[in-house]
Amino acid sequence: MQGIIEKVTELLDNGTVDRVLAWKAGEFSYDRTPAVFDKESGLYGLVYDSFCVNNLSKYLIEESKKDGKVLVLMKPCDSYGLNMLIKEHRVDREKIYVLGVPCKCKVSVDKIKATGLTGILDIVEEGNDIKVTTVYGDTTLDRKDVLCDKCMVCKDKVVVVYDEKIESDETAGIEKLDRMAEVEALEAMTPDERFNFWRSQLSKCIRCNACRNVCPICSCTKCVFDNDNTGISSKANVDSFEENMFHIVRAYHVAGRCTDCGECSRVCPQNIPLHLLNRKFIKEMNELYGTYQAGTDAEAKDPLTAFTKEDAEPSVIYNR
Amino acid sequence: MLKFTSDQMSTLFSAISAMKTLYVPVEKGGEVTFGVWSETEKVRLDALKTVKSAKDLFFPQAETMMGFKMEGKNIEIQVPEEKMDEFVVFGVRACDAKSFEVLDNVFLAEPVDTYYALRRKSGIVICAACTRPEESCFCNVFGIDATAPAGDIVTWTVDGTLYWEAKTEKGEAFTAQLSEYLAEATAEEEAAVAAQNEAVKAIIAKLPYANLKVDGFTGDRMMEYFNSPKWAELYQACLGCGTCTFVCPTCQCYDIRDYDTGHGIQRYRCWDSCMYSEFTKMAGGQPRLTQLERFRQRFMHKLLYYPMNNNGLFSCVGCGRCVNKCPISMNIAKVIKALGDE
Amino acid sequence: MQVNESSKEFKPCIVAFCCNWCSYAGADLAGSNRLSYPADVKIIRVPCSCRVNPLFILRAFQRGADGVILCGCHPGDCHYTTGNYYARRRMTMLFSMLDYLGIEKERTRVEWVSAAEGAKFAATMNDFISTVQSLGENRKLRDLRCKE
Numbered sequence: 001m002q003g004i005i006e007k008v009t010e011l012l013d014n015g016t017v018d019r020v021l022a023w024k025a026g027e028f029s030y031d032r033t034p035a036v037f038d039k040e041s042g043l044y045g046l047v048y049d050s051f052c053v054n055n056l057s058k059y060l061i062e063e064s065k066k067d068g069k070v071l072v073l074m075k076p077c078d079s080y081g082l083n084m085l086i087k088e089h090r091v092d093r094e095k096i097y098v099l100g101v102p103c104k105c106k107v108s109v110d111k112i113k114a115t116g117l118t119g120i121l122d123i124v125e126e127g128n129d130i131k132v133t134t135v136y137g138d139t140t141l142d143r144k145d146v147l148c149d150k151c152m153v154c155k156d157k158v159v160v161v162y163d164e165k166i167e168s169d170e171t172a173g174i175e176k177l178d179r180m181a182e183v184e185a186l187e188a189m190t191p192d193e194r195f196n197f198w199r200s201q202l203s204k205c206i207r208c209n210a211c212r213n214v215c216p217i218c219s220c221t222k223c224v225f226d227n228d229n230t231g232i233s234s235k236a237n238v239d240s241f242e243e244n245m246f247h248i249v250r251a252y253h254v255a256g257r258c259t260d261c262g263e264c265s266r267v268c269p270q271n272i273p274l275h276l277l278n279r280k281f282i283k284e285m286n287e288l289y290g291t292y293q294a295g296t297d298a299e300a301k302d303p304l305t306a307f308t309k310e311d312a313e314p315s316v317i318y319n320r
Numbered sequence: 321m322l323k324f325t326s327d328q329m330s331t332l333f334s335a336i337s338a339m340k341t342l343y344v345p346v347e348k349g350g351e352v353t354f355g356v357w358s359e360t361e362k363v364r365l366d367a368l369k370t371v372k373s374a375k376d377l378f379f380p381q382a383e384t385m386m387g388f389k390m391e392g393k394n395i396e397i398q399v400p401e402e403k404m405d406e407f408v409v410f411g412v413r414a415c416d417a418k419s420f421e422v423l424d425n426v427f428l429a430e431p432v433d434t435y436y437a438l439r440r441k442s443g444i445v446i447c448a449a450c451t452r453p454e455e456s457c458f459c460n461v462f463g464i465d466a467t468a469p470a471g472d473i474v475t476w477t478v479d480g481t482l483y484w485e486a487k488t489e490k491g492e493a494f495t496a497q498l499s500e501y502l503a504e505a506t507a508e509e510e511a512a513v514a515a516q517n518e519a520v521k522a523i524i525a526k527l528p529y530a531n532l533k534v535d536g537f538t539g540d541r542m543m544e545y546f547n548s549p550k551w552a553e554l555y556q557a558c559l560g561c562g563t564c565t566f567v568c569p570t571c572q573c574y575d576i577r578d579y580d581t582g583h584g585i586q587r588y589r590c591w592d593s594c595m596y597s598e599f600t601k602m603a604g605g606q607p608r609l610t611q612l613e614r615f616r617q618r619f620m621h622k623l624l625y626y627p628m629n630n631n632g633l634f635s636c637v638g639c640g641r642c643v644n645k646c647p648i649s650m651n652i653a654k655v656i657k658a659l660g661d662e
Numbered sequence: 663m664q665v666n667e668s669s670k671e672f673k674p675c676i677v678a679f680c681c682n683w684c685s686y687a688g689a690d691l692a693g694s695n696r697l698s699y700p701a702d703v704k705i706i707r708v709p710c711s712c713r714v715n716p717l718f719i720l721r722a723f724q725r726g727a728d729g730v731i732l733c734g735c736h737p738g739d740c741h742y743t744t745g746n747y748y749a750r751r752r753m754t755m756l757f758s759m760l761d762y763l764g765i766e767k768e769r770t771r772v773e774w775v776s777a778a779e780g781a782k783f784a785a786t787m788n789d790f791i792s793t794v795q796s797l798g799e800n801r802k803l804r805d806l807r808c809k810e
Contacts, residue, residue, distance in 0.1 A: 026649050026654070027528060027529070027653065027654060027657070031649035032649060033648050033649045033650055034556075034557040035553075035556060035557060036556060054557075054648060059557070118452060118454040118455075119454050119527065120454075120455050121455065121526075121528065135523050135527065136452070136523075186762065191761070191765070191766065191767075192764060193764070194762065194763065194764035195763065195765065196764070197764070198764060200348065203348075203349070204349050204351055204353070204371075206371075206372060206562075206567075207566075208561050208563040208565075208593075209560075209561045210559065210561035210562075210563045210647050212561075213559040213560055213561040214559055214647050226597060226598055233598075234577070234590070235562075235577075235590050235591065235592055235598075236381050236590030238382045238579070238588055238590065238807070239806055239807055241723075241724050241803065241805035244720075244763065244803060245720050245724070248716070248756075248760075248763070249716065249717060249720070251759065252755070252756065255755055263647075266647075267561075267563075269371055269566075270351050270371055271351055277762075280758070280759060281755060281758075281759070284755060289751070303751065305748075307744065307747035307748055307750070307751055309738065311747065311750055312754060313750065313754075314750060314753045314757055315771075315772070316754065317754060317757040317758050317761055318757070318761075318767045318768055320761075581807045581808050582725060582726070582808050583808075586807055
């Protein structure tokens, strides 16, 4: 944290960058809001800790349209999204200074609350201990037990696009889970079981569009669901069909481009496991068209904009 | 004060649902929502807040208003029946109960919204006093007592016993129908309820938002707030999603649309969000061009426009759902603090 | 009272997206050769199989289709050289997702039918209809508002 502040101050002071996109500390010890700092505002409130979970890459679409150069603090998993935005010409790379920052996995306050803690007044991290002070008493939790779900299947700790990066040897010390285990569990069910599972999840959807708006890949200037001329625009799921359609189309539109950053599931107010839709596509494409990780670089063609003459026929699905 | 004589809540619920449709907080797909009670549902009375508020039962997210059928040159208009069976909603918190007053001022004012009015008339609200407020709660800021909700009936749970008090005529009549399950509480028991309420209030006073100041939001300062330079900073990270508006118990904006079913037209209304780029879009275009204006609209409405039209009643009840759910952790409490500093 | 058995029989509604250059001509040939396939198939002509957006398929189901089939030129024969190669990947992914959501995968199909394959077109449609017929009415992916 101190190293980051020093570096950012140096780059602001020597005029390399004009603004800094980072996280700002909030009212509680765990709420972090993406924010832009500049020389005038100073770096007051700038924070980088275990609760800085938001993927900042999407904000660069707007930030890189402005005058001057913006410095962005880039976590490893968010850098994949930035590569996609560069590849799709959604950001102006020249106006961005990427400062890679290390990540030892983020802590989920929802998981802290799920242990039954409520009325949280303060959270202090000491090594592997998370010390929580609440109005109802104090508790210490093991950091490993309250990591964000998306961090449990972390790709790696490499920032894939950067101008400069700050290194650290710290790790969360967890054993990564198999990213596709949940998808495989669903595939093993009968179609009716799967149907019931997804009905119970998708019927919770309130169509707040948070999953879409937070996604660095969902960057259309006008979404098909907001366009009155498409015949499918709607502000609510009036019928269960619309719940299915919205989520199929959302996942489909990012298929082959989704970097699996996990933001969609994190922001869902109803905790719908949307990442399982994205991962199904990833798994399927890896198996049928070769292993591919979106955002590893800003050049490779993604599976749905490429083909080979020997591709499997769609019948592979119904022959299973 | 009365008390429920059994410690099995399901006894009460099955007695109520034998008479009327009963909604209680139930767990569905891992989240708590108001759902129809049945033996098999997983009731979650321990949950402080449902994801969507109880507003959904009176002003549902989507409802059909009427239908049209065309045959040749004739248009047949199908209007839904203006009849509804009475229903009961159990477990409404003080903040949500107060939100009905906010909604009533909008929907029951002339011209009365008949769809809402019908549901309000048919619904019996049984409140549950809070026992375990959390850090995102700030109902006290708006003068709401979490231990004394404004419903037809109020209940308190102390040491596993449910205490019961009817507060309105509708509540009295319904209580009479349940008399075989209710008995008069003793003076000691009433004292225990009062003691718990005091303890809960003491907890609320210690919560981080307990001392938010809202007295500065007065109509005469409207333009000052409207033109505040702070909005530019506050809105910055807003994603423009509708989470805050859809989990809010007092947000009441809606859109009316026609859906072509292939054999007719269904006119429905659904919740709309001032955070959306399409909100109040007209033939002439969009009145609020950037997210800054949309963001400002939401908070100006809650803290100034609504109170100016409703004798100073704020249209925020401090339930804290937006505090918990906002993807970027921006919320009305932060806005109140930032603007109030001026 | 006698009940007419055939009137109780479920007649599925099938939507067939056919590319202009091969499959639509194939359907035409089936017609001019008097090869029969049920009239329940509603053909929608598209310029190329890759014109079919996944939303078209979903909306066909919304509007009451019980089965949706996409027909295009054989891979390698696309009028636009490569369109059907893209369509092949897209539809594979869409069908895989529908299956993942528990929707009967047999309700969707892709077949390559050339302009000369009138007989194949009729046979494909007959086979698809009987498959969908055995599945019964589409219940999992329908919009109740569109039901009369």
